[in-house]
Amino acid sequence: MSTVATPGRRKSKAGWNLLGLLVFVVAGFPVYWMVNTAFKPAKDAIDPDPSLLPTGLTLSNFRRALDIADFWGPVGRSLIVSLSVVVIGMVIGLLAALAISRFAFRGRKVVIVGILAVQMIPLVAMIIPVFLLLNDLDQYDKLSGLIITYLTFILPFTVWTLRGFIVNIPKELEEAAMVDGCSRTGAFVRVVFPLLAPGMVATSVYAFIQAWNEYLYALMLLSQEHQTATVWLANFSTKHGTEYAPMMAGATMMAVPIVVLFLLVQRKMAAGLTAGAVKG
Amino acid sequence: MSAVDTTTPAKVLAPPPDSPQRPRVNRRSGGPAVPWLLLAPCLAILGLVLGYPLYRLVTLSFQMFGQSQLWGFKPAEWVGFGNFSKVLGDSEFWQVVLRTIVFAVGCVVFTMVIGMLVALLLQRVSGWVKTLVNIVLVASWGMPVIVATTLFKWLFDSDYGILNALLSKLPGVQMIGHNWFASGPQGLAVIMLLVVWGAVPFVVITLGAGLTQVPSELEEAARLDGAGAWGVFRYVTLPILKPIIVMLTTLSVIWDMGVFPQVFVMRGGHPEPEFQLLTTYSYDRAFVVNDYGQGSAIALLTVLLLLGVVAVYMRQMLKIGEVE
Numbered sequence: 334m335s336t337v338a339t340p341g342r343r344k345s346k347a348g349w350n351l352l353g354l355l356v357f358v359v360a361g362f363p364v365y366w367m368v369n370t371a372f373k374p375a376k377d378a379i380d381p382d383p384s385l386l387p388t389g390l391t392l393s394n395f396r397r398a399l400d401i402a403d404f405w406g407p408v409g410r411s412l413i414v415s416l417s418v419v420v421i422g423m424v425i426g427l428l429a430a431l432a433i434s435r436f437a438f439r440g441r442k443v444v445i446v447g448i449l450a451v452q453m454i455p456l457v458a459m460i461i462p463v464f465l466l467l468n469d470l471d472q473y474d475k476l477s478g479l480i481i482t483y484l485t486f487i488l489p490f491t492v493w494t495l496r497g498f499i500v501n502i503p504k505e506l507e508e509a510a511m512v513d514g515c516s517r518t519g520a521f522v523r524v525v526f527p528l529l530a531p532g533m534v535a536t537s538v539y540a541f542i543q544a545w546n547e548y549l550y551a552l553m554l555l556s557q558e559h560q561t562a563t564v565w566l567a568n569f570s571t572k573h574g575t576e577y578a579p580m581m582a583g584a585t586m587m588a589v590p591i592v593v594l595f596l597l598v599q600r601k602m603a604a605g606l607t608a609g610a611v612k613g
Numbered sequence: 614m615s616a617v618d619t620t621t622p623a624k625v626l627a628p629p630p631d632s633p634q635r636p637r638v639n640r641r642s643g644g645p646a647v648p649w650l651l652l653a654p655c656l657a658i659l660g661l662v663l664g665y666p667l668y669r670l671v672t673l674s675f676q677m678f679g680q681s682q683l684w685g686f687k688p689a690e691w692v693g694f695g696n697f698s699k700v701l702g703d704s705e706f707w708q709v710v711l712r713t714i715v716f717a718v719g720c721v722v723f724t725m726v727i728g729m730l731v732a733l734l735l736q737r738v739s740g741w742v743k744t745l746v747n748i749v750l751v752a753s754w755g756m757p758v759i760v761a762t763t764l765f766k767w768l769f770d771s772d773y774g775i776l777n778a779l780l781s782k783l784p785g786v787q788m789i790g791h792n793w794f795a796s797g798p799q800g801l802a803v804i805m806l807l808v809v810w811g812a813v814p815f816v817v818i819t820l821g822a823g824l825t826q827v828p829s830e831l832e833e834a835a836r837l838d839g840a841g842a843w844g845v846f847r848y849v850t851l852p853i854l855k856p857i858i859v860m861l862t863t864l865s866v867i868w869d870m871g872v873f874p875q876v877f878v879m880r881g882g883h884p885e886p887e888f889q890l891l892t893t894y895s896y897d898r899a900f901v902v903n904d905y906g907q908g909s910a911i912a913l914l915t916v917l918l919l920l921g922v923v924a925v926y927m928r929q930m931l932k933i934g935e936v937e
Contacts, residue, residue, distance in 0.1 A: 349738045353734055353745075356734065356749075357742070360746070360753055360813075360814075361752070363765065366767075378773065379773050381789060383778055425655050428651040428652070429655035432647075433652075436647065436648035438648045439645070451663055452864075453919050453923055454667070454916050455871030455892055455912075457873045457895065458670070459663070460896070460899075481662055484659075485662045485663045488655055548758065549873055549874060553900075563757060580767070581763075581767060588756050588760045592751065596751055596752075
């Protein structure tokens with residue numbers, strides 16, 4: 334890559350590798366410990382002198398976690414909400430991102446400032462009026478209400494991120510396609526869109542994770558029986574504070590699919606972020 | 614923070630690759646209505662779920678709005694600046710402000726510095742180490758905040774937490790039973806660690822992608838001209854990464870000032886006074902004390918504070934927007 338491999342650098346490379354492994358161990362330990370606790374017999378989890386290595390393999394913590402409260406209902410609701418938010422956010426966000434990155438028009442600057450500014454409002458600051466609004470619209474305790482509320486933070490994010498990807502694609506490519514007889518829409522579909530696709534994947538993944546992880550709105554805008562996965566886990570911890578082993582089993586079930594998804598798209602995401610490198 | 618202090622003068626040496634000529638704006642197709650049509654759905658939704666509540670937040674903060682107003686028994690009563698003078702006159706509020714600023718600045722600085730160091734480190738390690746670290750980073754990045762919070766609660770548990778057990782193995786250290794959340798500063802330090810742990814991967818991966826865009830010829834040229842590792846970083850790498858760094862820092866400020874679930878869940882839904890940040894303080898006033906007017910006033914003040922903090926970066930972002 335960008336470092337030059339000169340002879341005699343072997344030794345320093347070993348040093349860097351050692352440092353890298355240290356980062357690996359320190360950053361990875363919490364995740365390891367979560368999975369380790371989840372599969373460990375419950376009595377080993379309250380050993381005052383815990384063994385760092387796995388002591389035994391049991392699924393009883395998972396069974397217990399599923400017994401304590403309905404797990405699949407909350408997960409299903411979280412999936413519906415997150416996927417809807419991503420689809421709506423990406424379609425509407427892409428249109429808006431095109432508008433502010435490929436058109437010159439009066440008011441463009443105001444829109445950009447607006448999109449930037451609204452990202453600065455902490456969600457928790459808006460919870461009081463949002464709660465009152467959903468109440469007025471008869472959307473309290475409804476997934477549709479939560480979906481539209483999530484767009485408050487997903488939309489500005491997708492618009493701003495997609496804009497970043499679009500401006501990285503040279504305008505000349507589009508213009509060349511138009512000189513060759515493409516319409517503006519045709520140029521977008523054939524030239525810009527393929528280059529933008531990896532960026533859109535990356536943006537969708539960020540958006541999905543944000544929606545999946547959201548806690549406060551889900552807590553405040555849905556009743557206990559319609560709770561999402563994050564609220565499920567947080568409640569789990571307050572009600573059974575000392576039962577850490579089943580809690581870690583629940584945490585593992587919630588996190589693993591997301592993490593696997595992340596690992597799968599990771600390469601595409603890197604490609605998306607570097608696609609803009611091929612310039613001129 | 615590091616972004617602005619260190620990079621501005623260096624821009625002269627290596628201009629961003631795409632800045633020399635301003636792109637011409639295409640006015641050929643479509644009338645002036647096209648961009649507005651494209652923006653319409655976005656603006657409509659934001660107007661409904663953001664614009665209106667924001668307006669409502671402002672009016673609420675000038676009203677006496679409690680339980681009976683919530684249920685519609687009594688109309689909301691206009692009290693002018695009453696809520697604000699009550700909040701601003703409360704010394705607890707100012708303690709919360711200070712605590713929030715210290716907490717957020719700590720989070721942002723640690724996140725950016727560690728993120729940059731790890732991103733640079735990943736350029737220098739062998740492929741297999743890079744893969745290992747990347748897997749771990751992605752795993753902790755994808756970790757839902759609530760999962761991470763419950764996980765850290767478990768790591769730092771006073772009786773059975775692994776951290777206390779490990780620390781106690783050190784000679785002369787006896788930490789079993791130590792409650793990390795007995796004092797505010799110590800507990801918030803743990804929460805800061807949690808926030809940084811979750812935020813670093815995004816920074817590393819984004820900066821890492823940016824680093825691959827730094828042309829190696831530029832670095833080589835700098836090296837041939839006698840620049841050391843620091844010189845290359847300072848005068849070649851940093852200027853090229855500057856837009857990414859500015860964006861990451863802005864986002865970090867926004868996120869770290871808005872930290873809520875970590876504190877809320879870590880303290881079992883009832884943060885003690887010495888754990889209150891502006892976000893939880895506003896929530897507390899509204900939903901625990903049932904004074905929605907004061908809660909809104911605090912939320913509004915938080916937003917204003919944040920606007921002040923980020924205004925500088927906004928200007929920076931706009932400059933970038935201009936160039937494009």
